[in-house]
Amino acid sequence: MKYAYYPGCSLHSTAKEYDISTKAVANALGIELLEIPEWICCGATPAHITMHLLSLALPVKNLIKAQEMGSYEVVTCCAACFSRLKIANQIMCKDEEHREKVEKIVGHPYKGGVKVRHFLDVLVNVFGLKNLKDHVSKQLTGLKVACYYGCLLTRPPEVTGLDDLEEPHLMDDLMSTIGAEPVQWPYKTECCGASFSLTKTDIVLKLSADILQMASDEGAQAIVVACPLCQSNLDLRQPMINKKYKKNFNIPVLYFTQLVGLSLGIDRNKLGLDKHIVNPLPLFEKVPV
């Protein structure tokens, strides 16, 4: 299995551990990830709020670069990049008026020929859970996790086409496969405040506090995420949430790739577990990994 890999800006800075653990897991499972050379930012939320055409041109430029590598499918880990790449791809497929304009901007014809996938999708639907189960060497038995999908992994469903809109289960299935116990909770697709992290921090603190509260009420020992922005809002801001709402949350927020990596027997130090603000290591003293 060979894929063109689009890490996105976060995975090279605030979410380094996501990048490290993704590569480690892919390596262990024989999935080849070839980083798109000289990839550029997808524009994220600021682009589509400010300039519509720019928010299409930036992702399309990356997709063209991927196509030039030899028409691989593109894999990305960031939910926001995934959403932007997919939306741009779909518009290039269906909307001729926009396609013409974007082609003029990037100076290259593109008809939406590259398929975009999230790494979660690759792991569950392409590699397959049965296949994965054969590779698992250490079951994470007794670890109760709350799988948090956030906004852009499932929405809008006609674009992402990944999972159920209101009750997604891809990550839950994955966690069951590696032996962890996913809790049933209603906040799987609630919003954490996302891009307001710097601009309207009070909103982020409230929404993230609600999510942490619900997860801890349902008895989760950790929250599992697939988006670097969700992770930073829930993990990095957790001390601030505790201070503002007088709570005592101490819930590690982990990427699904880190837990899969642990179950595959990859060394802890190679999964970036030391990079979290809320230390996840005490968790694995209770659970023999």
Add this chain to the structure above:
Amino acid sequence: MKWFISHETIKSPFLKTLERDCAEKISHCYQCGKCSAGCPISYKMDYLPNQIIRMVQLGMEEQVLSSKMIWFCTSCLTCTSRCPREIDIAEIMDYLRRRAYRKQMTPLAETEVPLFNKIFLRNIESNGRLYEFGLIGMFNLLSGELFKDVSLAPRMFLKRKIGLLPHRVNNLSEVKEIFRKSGKLGKAKRDRLLHPKLIFLNLSRKLIERIENLK
């Protein structure tokens, strides 16, 4: 809330322009309120999403564009994916924000989001990839909250989650070209970081607030 809506307002081309530009049938909305029920930020808004849509239907351009509500949308797409009339409400919010910014109708208290967006895009234009340290520093400086989140910085550096220097891509001219052309084709102004008047007014507003707090 009571408004007098004149004949001219109802006849104004606002609704038609918006429907043409976004390719969304806003006139289809029958005010079920599902968008507002699911909106995670509705507790903070001056108008709810369904109210904004109704105001658009009635052609109330001025009230819509100067509302705080449009700047509170996180683009989580809950409204879009639940709308029974299949209206992409989040896309309409994007459109309204772009229009409000172009017409300089952003309320003074809501300058942070457009300021952040402009700094973010300028950051990408000059580096190709996001340079977080530059983004946060510039944003704090221009929004007048110099020491916001400073307590997080040491941990971020220690864990090597944020770098002091940007990672530039080699083909920067390509990136600049994309920005230039999209600005030209989309008829969007991108030369200025943010209307300097707006930055100045916002900074003075914060200073006055601070002085009043001291009293």
